[in-house]
Amino acid sequence: MQQDRLWNQWHPVYKADELKDDPEQVYVLGERVVIFRNAKGVHAFKDLCIHRGAALSLGKVKNGNLVCAYHAWEYDSTGECVKIPALPCDRPIPKKARATVYHAQESLGLIWVNLGDDPDPMISYLEYDKAGYRTAICGPYDVKANAPRIIENFLDVSHLMFVHEGMLGDEDHAEIVDYDVAFIDNRFITSKIPVFQPNPDGRSKGGYADYVYEILNPTTARFTKTTEGSDEELTILAAVNQEDNEQTKVFMLLTRNYDLEQSDDSFIEFQDTIFYQDLDIVESQKPELLPLDLQAEMHLKSDALTISYRRWLDELGVETGTLAIAESKRTKRKKVLN
Ligand code: FES
Ligand code: CO
Numbered sequence: 573m574q575q576d577r578l579w580n581q582w583h584p585v586y587k588a589d590e591l592k593d594d595p596e597q598v599y600v601l602g603e604r605v606v607i608f609r610n611a612k613g614v615h616a617f618k619d620l621c622i623h624r625g626a627a628l629s630l631g632k633v634k635n636g637n638l639v640c641a642y643h644a645w646e647y648d649s650t651g652e653c654v655k656i657p658a659l660p661c662d663r664p665i666p667k668k669a670r671a672t673v674y675h676a677q678e679s680l681g682l683i684w685v686n687l688g689d690d691p692d693p694m695i696s697y698l699e700y701d702k703a704g705y706r707t708a709i710c711g712p713y714d715v716k717a718n719a720p721r722i723i724e725n726f727l728d729v730s731h732l733m734f735v736h737e738g739m740l741g742d743e744d745h746a747e748i749v750d751y752d753v754a755f756i757d758n759r760f761i762t763s764k765i766p767v768f769q770p771n772p773d774g775r776s777k778g779g780y781a782d783y784v785y786e787i788l789n790p791t792t793a794r795f796t797k798t799t800e801g802s803d804e805e806l807t808i809l810a811a812v813n814q815e816d817n818e819q820t821k822v823f824m825l826l827t828r829n830y831d832l833e834q835s836d837d838s839f840i841e842f843q844d845t846i847f848y849q850d851l852d853i854v855e856s857q858k859p860e861l862l863p864l865d866l867q868a869e870m871h872l873k874s875d876a877l878t879i880s881y882r883r884w885l886d887e888l889g890v891e892t893g894t895l896a897i898a899e900s901k902r903t904k905r906k907k908v909l910n
Contacts (some may be wrong), residue, residue, distance in 0.1 A: 599627035599815035610636035616676035619706030708836035710824040720862035748874035
């Protein structure tokens with residue numbers, strides 16, 4: 573079941589404004605995928621030409637069709653081959669000449685790909701279009717770790733005072749008060765978790781800000797940070813694409829309702845610094861696949877959110893992590909074909 577769940581999930585693969593006229597190669601759950609844009613929108617195919625297996629991403633987009641670089645077979649957006657230059661014009665194009673088409677869409681400033689036959693709905697992130705809010709897109713960051721380890725790091729409140737000491741937390745204020753985790757509307761959400769702010773920009777210095785975390789699906793999570801007595805709100809959405817068994821790409825949407833006239837650069841720079849502070853730790857974690865057996869690692873009450881995450885993955889049937897999911901699905905697909 574979990575195979576289908578991740579397989580039917582939307583995975584972020586590219587910044588929308590960086591996908592120009594040329595096709596691009598991306599990886600999703602071990603699949604080599606080509607994405608391209610034409611007047612009809614964005615499209616994703618298996619990155620493989622059915623003629624001789626060349627990567628379609630080496631080709632180009634001509635008149636809205638994806639043209640293979642090797643012998644210039646032309647595929648329209650539905651994946652149908654509409655031109656084979658070597659074929660004498662009195663011969664029809666074989667029906668079998670098709671690309672494998674995946675679902676693709678542009679949303680929240682990103683291109684998302686879905687490999688499944690029964691796509692989940694796209695995540696909802698209302699702040700993106702909200703008046704008075706502005707979003708900076710950070711990343712993508714390349715990480716040699718599995719998506720669940722990265723999501724857990726994002727959800728982990730008790731490391732802020734150490735890994736991000738002086739920026740997001742203060743080691744003299746490391747205690748985490750008990751908080752609640754609820755499952756509402758198909759997602760996990762915490763009560764407010766107070767975190768002492770050493771904010772380098774002087775904002776709410778010396779006081780506490782409240783974090784509310786949400787897990788939207790196995791590879792997407794968010795938090796919103798607010799301070800009592802202030803209208804300022806910062807939300808960060810982390811969306812992780814498991815490219816293959818050891819490589820992931822992380823996109824982060826940073827949405828604020830303050831300093832709107834200020835350029836995004838300083839926010840992105842700050843987020844880059846924070847992300848690289850986490851990188852060595854996340855890449856060092858063993859085992860690489862998140863242990864879903866709760867006896868395997870140690871847990872404190874302050875880990876309540878990540879415990880819920882592990883239990884949820886377990887319930888969904890992620891026995892051994894994201895990689896295994898991709899592998900088993902691929903085997904299953906092959907069987908269907910044979
Ligand atoms: Fe693509 Fe021949 S391999 S046209
Ligand atoms: Co961190």
